[in-house]
Amino acid sequence: MDNTPVLQVKELRTHFKTERGKVTAVDGVSFSLNEGEILGIVGESGCGKSVTSQSILRLFDEKYLTAYEGEIIFRGKNLLKASNAEMEKLRGNNISMIFQDPLSSLNPVFTIGQQITEAILLHEKTTKKEAYQKAIEMLKLTGIPAPEKRINEYPHELSGGMRQRVMIAMALACKPRVLIADEPTTALDVTIQAQILELMLELKKETGMAIIFITHDLGVVAEICSRVAVMYLGQIVEEADINNLFESPNHPYTMGLIKSIPQLDGDRKKELNVIPGTVPSLNNVPKGCRFATRCEFADSKCQEEMPELITCGENRKVRCWHYETIKTGGENFVFTNN
Amino acid sequence: MSLQTIEKKPLLEIKSLKKYYPIKTALGRTTDYVQAVNDVSFQLYEGETYGLVGESGCGKSTIGRTLIRLQQPTEGEAIFNNIDIFKLSEKDFVKVRKEFQMVFQDPFSSLNPRQRIGQALEEPLVIHKIGPKQKRTELVMDILQKVGLSTDHYYRYPHEFSGGQRQRIGIARALILKPKVIICDEPVSALDVSIQSQIINLMQKLQKEYKLTYLFIAHDISVVRHISDRIGVMYLGKLVEEGSTDQIISDPLHPYTQALLSAVPLPNPKLKKERIILKGDIPSPIHPPSGCFFHTRCPMATDLCKKEVPQRKQMKNDHFVSCHLYT
Numbered sequence: 001m002d003n004t005p006v007l008q009v010k011e012l013r014t015h016f017k018t019e020r021g022k023v024t025a026v027d028g029v030s031f032s033l034n035e036g037e038i039l040g041i042v043g044e045s046g047c048g049k050s051v052t053s054q055s056i057l058r059l060f061d062e063k064y065l066t067a068y069e070g071e072i073i074f075r076g077k078n079l080l081k082a083s084n085a086e087m088e089k090l091r092g093n094n095i096s097m098i099f100q101d102p103l104s105s106l107n108p109v110f111t112i113g114q115q116i117t118e119a120i121l122l123h124e125k126t127t128k129k130e131a132y133q134k135a136i137e138m139l140k141l142t143g144i145p146a147p148e149k150r151i152n153e154y155p156h157e158l159s160g161g162m163r164q165r166v167m168i169a170m171a172l173a174c175k176p177r178v179l180i181a182d183e184p185t186t187a188l189d190v191t192i193q194a195q196i197l198e199l200m201l202e203l204k205k206e207t208g209m210a211i212i213f214i215t216h217d218l219g220v221v222a223e224i225c226s227r228v229a230v231m232y233l234g235q236i237v238e239e240a241d242i243n244n245l246f247e248s249p250n251h252p253y254t255m256g257l258i259k260s261i262p263q264l265d266g267d268r269k270k271e272l273n274v275i276p277g278t279v280p281s282l283n284n285v286p287k288g289c290r291f292a293t294r295c296e297f298a299d300s301k302c303q304e305e306m307p308e309l310i311t312c313g314e315n316r317k318v319r320c321w322h323y324e325t326i327k328t329g330g331e332n333f334v335f336t337n338n
Numbered sequence: 339m340s341l342q343t344i345e346k347k348p349l350l351e352i353k354s355l356k357k358y359y360p361i362k363t364a365l366g367r368t369t370d371y372v373q374a375v376n377d378v379s380f381q382l383y384e385g386e387t388y389g390l391v392g393e394s395g396c397g398k399s400t401i402g403r404t405l406i407r408l409q410q411p412t413e414g415e416a417i418f419n420n421i422d423i424f425k426l427s428e429k430d431f432v433k434v435r436k437e438f439q440m441v442f443q444d445p446f447s448s449l450n451p452r453q454r455i456g457q458a459l460e461e462p463l464v465i466h467k468i469g470p471k472q473k474r475t476e477l478v479m480d481i482l483q484k485v486g487l488s489t490d491h492y493y494r495y496p497h498e499f500s501g502g503q504r505q506r507i508g509i510a511r512a513l514i515l516k517p518k519v520i521i522c523d524e525p526v527s528a529l530d531v532s533i534q535s536q537i538i539n540l541m542q543k544l545q546k547e548y549k550l551t552y553l554f555i556a557h558d559i560s561v562v563r564h565i566s567d568r569i570g571v572m573y574l575g576k577l578v579e580e581g582s583t584d585q586i587i588s589d590p591l592h593p594y595t596q597a598l599l600s601a602v603p604l605p606n607p608k609l610k611k612e613r614i615i616l617k618g619d620i621p622s623p624i625h626p627p628s629g630c631f632f633h634t635r636c637p638m639a640t641d642l643c644k645k646e647v648p649q650r651k652q653m654k655n656d657h658f659v660s661c662h663l664y665t
Contacts, residue, residue: 159619261531
């Protein structure tokens with residue numbers, strides 16, 4: 001794996017205008033995506049993982065709703081400063097995206113062939129005929145049986161797994177350097193999910209693209225990612241290589257998450273570990289550490305001051321005041337301000 | 339648990355349940371049937387959790403819905419207290435209905451947005467003519483606390499609650515009539531991981547307290563394994579394998595169960611296990627394949643599988659499988 005970043009996100013902030021005032025859905029997110037790696041972004045609903053990914057392609061309505069801050073560097077260029085025309089050239093060409101629900105991202109009144117060729121014709125100088133041939137090739141590559149026939153079908157004629165394959169075919173038609181996959185397998189059944197994950201790994205190997213994989217499912221992350229960023233309430237709280245993250249999580253939130261999933265080989269019927277409470281609203285973000293309201297280790301410093309995302313070892317970052325004491329103290333860690 | 343229950347009479351016995359949905363032309367002529375549930379039999383024992391797993395469209399939710407007669411079964415029996423509840427008239431069923439409650443996947447869509455939570459929880463009591471107003475309010479306050487909400491939630495509206503809290507309300511409403519059986523249709527699928535574990539713990543606590551019997555319908559095998567005593571695996575309207583949780587998880591017999599288990603992504607990057615990746619999609623339940631319904635995707639299918647429907651066969655104590663490999 002290469003360690004040159006193909007995409008860098010620096011201090012990204014995405015603000016939305018709402019009826020109740022300004023909401024900052026993503027607050028100071030920085031990460032870099034290396035050549036040919038799969039970076040997982042995990043977190044629960046409302047943590048800003050999808051907003052982060054859509055901000056990279058600037059998919060939100062900037063005229064009325066959204067304001068961005070920070071930098072997104074792709075090929076030495078800040079995408080947040082790029083013109084609309086430049087962004088249009090980039091989307092689907094250099095950076096592609098696939099979404100959770102393929103049925104709502106495909107146009108119901110065009111055949112899948114028309115939709116894939118449209119993407120190709122938009123970015124490449126080819127004839128319609130060549131584009132059509134290429135679309136068939138892409139469908140074949142994603143493992144759709146009888147692509148010559150399928151290409152003339154409409155989205156409703158395909159199953160969920162097939163539609164997701166079509167989305168992948170469309171996203172990869174122009175050989176992007178970066179693929180952003182936003183919960184691509186969440187709406188699928190497990191046996192179909194296994195097919196799609198395998199397909200993505202294969203295509204990554206073939207094309208050498210880098211993938212940002214957004215999901216809430218830690219199992220899927222463990223399956224396919226090489227590095228993970230964990231998000232909570234608009235911020236990255238921990239970043240680590242996949243093995244380190246699952247073996248020795250540093251942030252209390254990550255620890256809680258990993259412990260609260262029922263495992264296929266865990267103790268049955270035992271009470272599951274619980275992270276108490278719920279995620280606070282974005283209208284009412286805690287002043288100090290954002291996780292402090294639910295953290296069993298939180299003290300007065302956590303309530304008052306926000307910790308920075310600091311480096312804590314090779315390729316590792318964490319946003320926590322007490323991660324060292326929590327780790328070394330283990331279970332016996334005693335708290336003064338509890 | 340399972341050893342004790344074998345001797346006992348089942349609380350609810352489902353026999354050869356079938357549910358076919360007619361496909362009609364514009365003129366109302368029936369041209370075909372969707373075979374949603376196809377000849378399914380199983381028993382529920384008192385105090386146990388029976389997990390029903392399978393992928394979308396396998397008919398697991400339909401079974402739940404026919405049991406409380408939200409849908410009429412096409413054929414079959416469901417014996418409860420020596421009576422077939424499918425044969426009861428609407429009026430007689432209402433009395434039995436008290437013993438069967440359901441928790442749905444999305445509690446928000448099953449709550450009236452303009453009704454206060456207290457009223458919503460009281461409604462079942464009104465319908466079953468329980469107590470004067472004051473007694474009902476007391477019962478509701480009591481149940482709110484039991485499911486981890488507070489009494490001042492009584493006057494709130496559904497939109498003021500988070501997903502996890504709404505599911506608690508869903509459970510409270512199922513629980514308020516003190517039923518024997520709760521049918522849980524994907525009760526935690528819509529929830530985030532950290533909330534999911536809260537709800538699972540709550541359900542286990544309540545089961546002990548009220549001696550509830552759960553029919554737990556879900557697609558997430560890790561969750562089903564955690565909470566269930568016995569598991570039934572469904573594919574295309576049929577129950578293909580059934581056994582105790584340990585048997586199903588550690589020694590799955592049916593090729594579909596094996597593939598399903600191997601497809602579950604494990605939250606442990608060090609475990610790179612051998613995957614059985616099934617080819618193709620689930621066939622349509624309108625014209626299911628001949629013979630064994632699974633033969634179109636089965637890596638071990640033979641000619642026999644294409645021709646003959648496999649019979650249900652008992653393997654070890656209480657472990658049943660329908661597959662030609664074991665005949």
